[in-house]
Amino acid sequence: MAKAVNLGFSRIGANRQLKKALETFWAGKSSRGDLLAAAKQIRRDNWAMQSAAGIDEIPSGDFSLYDHVLDTAITFGVIPSRFRIAALSSDLDRYFAMARGMASQQPIGALEMTKWFDTNYHYLVPEFSAGQEFSLAQPLAVQAYQEARTLGHETRPVILGPVSFLTLGKTHSADFSTLSLLDGLLPAYEELLRQLQAAGARWVQIDEPVLVFDADPGIQRSITAAITRLANAAPGLKILLASYFGGLGDNLDTVLRLPVHALQLDLVRAPEQLDSVIRNAPRNLALSLGLVDGRNIWKADLAKALETAGRAADALTPDRIFIAPSCSLLHVPVDLAGETALPAEIKDWLAFGKQKLDEVAILARALNEGREAVREALEENAASMRRRKESGLVLKQDVRKRVAGIDAARDGSRTPFSERNPKQQAILQLPLFPTTTIGSFPQTPELRRRRAQMRKGEITAAEYDGHIREEIAHAIAEQERIGIDVLVHGEAERNDMVEYFGELLDGFAFTGNGWVQSYGSRCVKPPVIYGDVTRRAPMTVEWWRFAQSRTRLPMKGMLTGPVTILQWSFVRNDQPRRDTCRQLALAIRDETRDLEAAGCKIIQIDEPAFREGLPLRKSDAPEYLRWAVDCFRLASSGVRESTQIHTHMCYAEFNEIIDAIAEMDADVISLESARSQMELLDAFAAHAYRNDIGPGVYDIHSPRVPSAEEMVALLERALQVIDARRLWVNPDCGLKTRTWEQVTPALENMVVAAGRLRVTAQVNRSAV
Ligand code: GLN
Ligand code: ZN
DSSP: OOEEBOOOOOSSOTTOHHHHHHHHHHTTSSOHHHHHHHHHHHHHHHHHHHHHHTOSBEEESOOOSSOHHHHHHHHTTOOOGGGOSGGGOSHHHHHHHHHHOBOSSSOBOOOOEEEOTTSSOEEEOOEEOTTOOOOOOOOHHHHHHHHHHHTTOOEEEEEEOHHHHHHTOEESSTTSOGGGGHHHHHHHHHHHHHHHHHHTOOEEEEEOGGGGSSOOHHHHHHHHHHHHHHHHHOTTSEEEEEOOSSOOGGGHHHHHTSOOSEEEEETTTOTTHHHHHHHHSOTTOEEEEEEEOSSSOBOOOHHHHHHHHHHHHHHSOGGGEEEEESSOGGGSOSOGGGOOSSOHHHHTTBOOHHHHHHHHHHHHHHHHHOGGGGHHHHHHHHHHHHHHHHOTTTOOHHHHHHHHTOOHHHHTOOSOHHHHHHHHHHHHOOOSSOBBOOSBOOOOHHHHHHHHHHHTTSSOHHHHHHHHHHHHHHHHHHHHHHTOSBBOOBOTTOSSTTHHHHHHEEEEEOOSSOOEEEETTEEEOOOEEEEEEEEOSOSSHHHHHHHHHTOSSOBEEEEEOHHHHHHTSEEOSSSOHHHHHHHHHHHHHHHHHHHHHTTOOEEEEEOTTTGGGSOSSGGGHHHHHHHHHHHHHHHHOSSOTTSEEEEEEOOSOOGGGHHHHHHHOOSEEEEOOTTTTTTTHHHHHHHTOOSEEEEOOSOTTSSOOOOHHHHHHHHHHHHTTSOGGGBOBOOSSOOTTSOHHHHHHHHHHHHHHHHHHHHHHHHHHHHO
């Protein structure tokens, strides 16, 4: 019999119970017992849901109080010494200190956080030291398995594999690689598997997602060594080796030689790999066919999936076939049933976690009992596929025509920077080292309260707008008082930089409860791009006009770039992402033109998600960068040469994308760099980047107010590689999460720092 399998499920609960339980616990308003009980209830619900859906192989150990990589570190005793202090003697206190840091007299920094592959989930980066010792300190997977068993569920424990665990971690010294610790780590993993076997588990799922990266001989050798040892350690335990987010590529040969019982394949992202896997798989290997998209919220096309599954069924005995999602369902919201506000026509096209479980079960039943057994479900699915394809909501002929008429080279070009820059300068008359900010000013509790009142209908839209205008006026008055050169309106009207534009564009839908975990208790509710994107009307012009009317200084027009809007949404799967991005680019292009027509001289198009769109395989990067750059240029180049285009990216690793950034050709780019001490500028210097740069001098992620001296020091470092005429002075990112009490003195210091630089620069220049 083919089996219905799941690899992992959302941990936040259908109504974000985990978030609430964590935050009340952190606030000291609930007990440890309350938190653990809430977590247990979520696991119980998840197992019950999967069992009711007819899933044969249900995972355990996929839940986490904060993050599964942190759980792996805890399991194997990888606890950096700064967390081994008396004040952190309780296991939970230590766990959350590692996750979030600790604000005490001597603050303790949390583990670093970074993106889990190309998802919007963030994991905590384990820190390994030279001579790191490992032990089975806390067998969390065994505990989870036993808990499920007590509740009547026979589950398959899920663990992060040793090679991925090491590879995803970091060390503080450059002189050894984390993979060199493998031999020391494996005995602890062996012990974990032995304990799982002793507890009664029949299967274990070992996730080795690093197999999705470019093939690397060191990784291949390590995987082979590790899996071989683990298979020998617990011979009674069958291993399902899972990798996801793409094909196995050049790792396939290695993987097919491993002593595992089943192999999970992502057939949503890499359907083409199935045939060669079938041809080359050893006789007893079962294939777990990841046919249901675990990364996106669209219903699976069951007919198509069955056709693929059928190819496997023709070649393999039924017991060697598992039907599964393409990856853990961690990355999709829990249950579509809770969506009451979505238009019925669009809701019909969607499947969240719970619905995806049903899809998996239906596919398995169709294989086992024949299509007739699930005819109704298949017919309903086919009808839904048809309704979506034929819906008047999806295709818009005018958008299609316009996109078809676009020539990226022609429509995305401007005169060279060296020619347009003097024209911009003639109009703007900016001093040397112009000061500016990234866009948002503090979103005060007052502002949030007003927004909530407006949503509940307690104040009218007009009243709400009045409050927003007051906020904007206040932000402008403050910037003028502080002496900033290029102003922003502060983005008080925006709850979120993507949602704001999505709500004003056609082709977007918004869920009421479509939450996905971003990290810990933080969840995001991405918009859904379901159809061709068009701009109904100008989106920002009126607010800009109001803001500019309050000052004689230049007021930036603030837009979110097409790549970032794409990256932070659930994107339609019926056309390539680049096509959707191009539609977004045209909508933003129209907005830049309208801003310009209204008199705006500086337009900033933020692209903080530009880098995270990079594909996992290096060979796929050029194609992505090509269309991402084209889209930015389309969005930004419909304006006169005298209109200055800014962009912003808030991270500090630019080496891989520096050529693309140069090709984006923004007049000014602002970046994050305060914390990394301007390290990123090496990439810009090596590339001989010619346009203006504003490397952040104020770390806005910290409540600390940096002094003018610190900022001068950072700027002097920047001046070693950047021409003084090209250097801007700004913070690392937007200020929305800070308070006015923190922001005001920091910006005052920033203006002082720019002033000091101007004095010395003039001395230097006249001396030349
Ligand atoms: N303009 C946005 C802001 O200041 C940019 C945010 C971001 O980079 N993530 O809030
Ligand atoms: Zn930013």
